[in-house]
Amino acid sequence: MDLSPQEWKAECEAYLTAQGPWVARSRRYRAASLALNHMGFQNGDLVVDVGAGMCDFAAFMYTEGYRFRYVPIDGSISGIDLESDILTLLHADWYVCIETIEHMADPWMLADFMQGYTDKGMVISTPNAAVTNVLELDPTHKCGLTLDDFYDHGYLANTESIHYDQDTILATWQRP
DSSP states (O other): OOOOHHHHHHHHHHHHHTSOOHHHHHHHHHHHHHHHHHHTOOTTOEEEEETOTTTHHHHHHHHTTOOOEEEEEOHHHHOOOTTTSOOOOOOEEEEEEESOGGGOSSHHHHHHHHHTTEEEEEEEEEEBTTTSOHHHHOTTOOOOBOHHHHHHTTOEEEEEOSSSTTOEEEEEEEOO
């Protein structure tokens, strides 16, 4: 499917309006914020949110009292397609990628790319393919990942119970 950036942006916006209620999504954001804190997140740090959607992660963090610099990257904002557009990422303290990589045919291309631009570390969350049929969960999903996939790529990973028992993988990587 060859869409212009404007057409892709419109599709992304339509997808975002269909996402679930804030209460359900905020559980993801809490898990990501706890992981960032565990890795040494500090107020004033620069966070790039890849697949930022409506920037709800930033809203959650600001509501919780965090003060940080924030750069969202999302098709609904700029029309960028994370799989086909050449990304121009900036060096940042942290990268977060919350419920995004399962929408990619090659999630490791994006993960490796982000890893090269983070100064401190990154947090990725995705549905757990060991307990969820990820491809049937959402027609825009292109891959399912397990804990072993993340371990094989050098991440620390564990399961979180966001909607039901162990349904989400939360993976972290920290610059040595």
